[in-house]
Amino acid sequence: MITLTISIILLTSLISFTAFSNQKVLDDLIFYPPAITNRNQWYRFITSGLIHADIMHLVFNMYSFYLFGDLVEKTFVQIFGESGKVIYIVLYVVSLIVCLLPTYFNNQNNYHYRSLGASGAVSAVIFAGIFLYPTMGMGIFPIPFHIPGFIFGPLYLILSAYLAKKGHGNINHSAHIWGAIFGIVFVVITTSFMTKFNAIENFLNAIQLYLGSF
Template sequence: MLSVTLIILILTAIISFTAFSNRKVIDDLIFYPPAITRRNQWYRFLSCALIHADPMHLIFNMWAFYMFGSMLENNFNYIFEEKGPILYVALYLISQIICLIPSYVQNKDNYYYKSLGASGAVSAVVFATIFLFPLTGVGIILIPIRIPGFIFGFIYLGITMYMARRGGDNINHSAHFFGAASGIVLLLIFCYAFSSFDPVQNFISQIRMYTGL
């Protein structure tokens, strides 16, 4: 039986590869604020996660999603038992919506603005996993070392905030930032609402172990 992570990955890959050679698929699914504002096509908050700009964009997102998503899904199944798969999907989908709300508010009548990709939802999965396992080593492109996840998280968020303010590179950095934040917030909400697991205490304990306190 396929895991939820693999099902999402395969579905995203199939639709993305279809869209690479079919402009209509892109136009129908891409996040386009005026289409939401004028035609109430709210589905675009989610459908844009199924398409990507090019194969490298798709591969990078799905590689990160598979590496972190597999770990997060397994732990959701352990923490939440039978509710695990549902809450895992909920985190992915809700984060994808939340991460695009700032972009929508800023560009709801901007006919030149479009966005695509699952980066916001993937960021949510990555950071929820990092919050559960802050000492897990994370590699950084072009740097031949792995650093603890919580350190990587601070670096990533700092760079993302800077790039979002600077703009001009056609990348929706705010979606990455708000996706990451929503992943952590949803993890906390789910844990306190549906389990006895304390993610904050778990995080603090691991950091104390790392720092020797």
């Protein structure tokens, strides 16, 4: 059975590979704030998540997404029942938009700014997974051992904020940060209004049990 996670990976890979060799496809789909401001091409918030800079960029994003997406998708079905898969898709699509809003407002008329990749949505799914399973082990290169998600999360956000402030490289660290935050907020809000599952209590209890085991 092909899961939603696999379907998203296949669709993103297909369009990304097409854009690698077709400049027009890349230009038409990339996140370009002036095109949104002046031509109302709002679809770019979503389509920019379907293209990537190169194969390594695509592989890194889709591999990270696969590792956490499969877990989050299954957990959403357990928590929300039949609506779980729809809510999972909503998380992914809306996070593509939300993670780029700060970038858009800061570059509405910046004709030199472009952004692409699914990193913001992937961050949303990863942090949704961390919030649901805060003690699962996560690796950070070059640290040779795993650390629990509730420690990895804050370290990742702090590092991303630092790199965003420094303007390090061509990576949109802002999208990572806002995607991650949205992933957690999305889980808290949807579970609070649609289920009896208390995500915050689950998060705190898991950490308490983990710390109590030492």
